[in-house]
Structure formats: structure tokens, C-alpha cells
Amino acid sequence: EVQLxxxxxxxxxxxxxxxxxxxASGFTLSSYWMSWxxxxxxxxLEWVANINQDGREKHYVDSVKGRFTISxxxxxxxxxxxxxxxxxxxxxxxxxxxELRLWGFFGxxxxxxxxxxxxxx
Amino acid sequence: xxxxxxxPSFLSASVGDRVTITCRASQGISSYLAWYQQKPGKAxxxxxxxxxxxxxxxxxxxxxxxxxxxxxxTISSLQPxxxxxxYCQQLNSYPLTFGGGTKVEIK
Numbered sequence: 001e002v003q004l005x006x007x008x009x010x011x012x013x014x015x016x017x018x019x020x021x022x023x024a025s026g027f028t029l030s031s032y033w034m035s036w037x038x039x040x041x042x043x044x045l046e047w048v049a050n051i052n053q054d055g056r057e058k059h060y061v062d063s064v065k066g067r068f069t070i071s072x073x074x075x076x077x078x079x080x081x082x083x084x085x086x087x088x089x090x091x092x093x094x095x096x097x098x099e100l101r102l103w104g105f106f107g108x109x110x111x112x113x114x115x116x117x118x119x120x121x
Numbered sequence: 122x123x124x125x126x127x128x129p130s131f132l133s134a135s136v137g138d139r140v141t142i143t144c145r146a147s148q149g150i151s152s153y154l155a156w157y158q159q160k161p162g163k164a165x166x167x168x169x170x171x172x173x174x175x176x177x178x179x180x181x182x183x184x185x186x187x188x189x190x191x192x193x194x195t196i197s198s199l200q201p202x203x204x205x206x207x208y209c210q211q212l213n214s215y216p217l218t219f220g221g222g223t224k225v226e227i228k
Contacts, residue, residue: 035217037165044208044219044220044221044222045157045159045165045208045210045219045222046219047210047216047217047218047219050217059215059216060216061216062216095164095165097164100167100170104153104171104212105153105212106153106155106170106171106174106212107155107157107167107170107210107212108155108157108165108167108210109167109170109176111164111165111166112164113163113164114164
């Protein structure tokens, strides 16, 4: 079964750091672009960052640039999001997702169940 | 950044109804639009990509159309399991953006 499982969420103080992880099973992560998408409590979806297959190309939403870093370890079939200088507005469920890229970029077709990050003192 | 606007943001409908949701982009995005369904406490599920291509395993009562700046998601006959929130997403340019969502509730 194709599956993505996030971990590492928790409660962190403003200004603190946290790394969330995403482990893939049933498919080879190294073949796919991967994204992180978040959802604040009661709010809509927000794309956060993505990374290409070899980790050399990365993109971020402006609100996290310079604070968050997306990375991957293909040998471990895993994706990561290092979050520094966390703010209350970063409180959200964080989902990892694989990207559907055929002749173009078409969406995110496999999603994890999400991990909750709460930034509060 | 490309903004996506859903219309309506909320709708109340009955089982068997035909439902249409519109997503408007602030600038042209060709056909680089996806639709997702999300139920409470669950991850989003990809329904439609490239504006009109049904993702594998998605019931044929779902369909998508449009290009450029105006797109629609149609559910031909609403089923009990379709009550959820629907989001559009543009994949034409970074940053990738989602619309604010349309919540479909039972009348």
C-alpha cells in the first residue's frame, strides 16, 4: 500500500525550532517531487514548500522563506521540514504530499495523515 | 501571487442534487488547476487535475471544466459521502496557491 506517514509535531514556544518528518512506504520517494502543505485550525490549505527528486531545487511560500528548510533523504525514503523561528501563525496541521507530474505539474496525489504543530507559550 | 476565489464559499444541497462550484483565478493559469475534496480531520484527496482529468478511482459523477481564469467542479448527483469541503489549487506558478474552499453541507 502506498503511504506517507508524518511525525515530529508537537508544542513549541514562539521563536523555537522543530523538525517534522515524512516517511514513505509502498513507493520510492526518490522518484517524486514532494511538497509540504499546512492547514491552520479551522482554516483552508496553504502550500508551504516543495523539493525536486535530487533535492537541488526547492521552492517556498514567502511567509516561511529564511525560516523553514525542506530536505530529503532518498536512502531513508524520507522527507523533512526544519522549522526555525516559529511563530504563532505557524500553528497548523502539516501534511506531506507527493506531486503528480506527467507532461506538466498537475497536483498532489498521495497525502499523509498530517502532524500537528502548535506554537504557543 | 495568483489568487483563487471560490464561489460560493458555502452551499446547502440535497442528495441527488447537481452541484457546481466555481473557482476564479486572478490571472490566467492555462489548465494547471486541481480540485481536492477534504472531510473533517482527514487529508485532502485529489479529484481532478489538469482542470478536467478525473483522478484514478474517483467516481464519474465528478467532473471539471475550464481554462484560463474560470473553472468549475460539478457533481452530477450528490451522494451522502460527498458532503465535504472542496478546494481548487493552481499549479501554474510559484507560490502554489489554494482557493479558500467551498463547504458543501446537507440541506
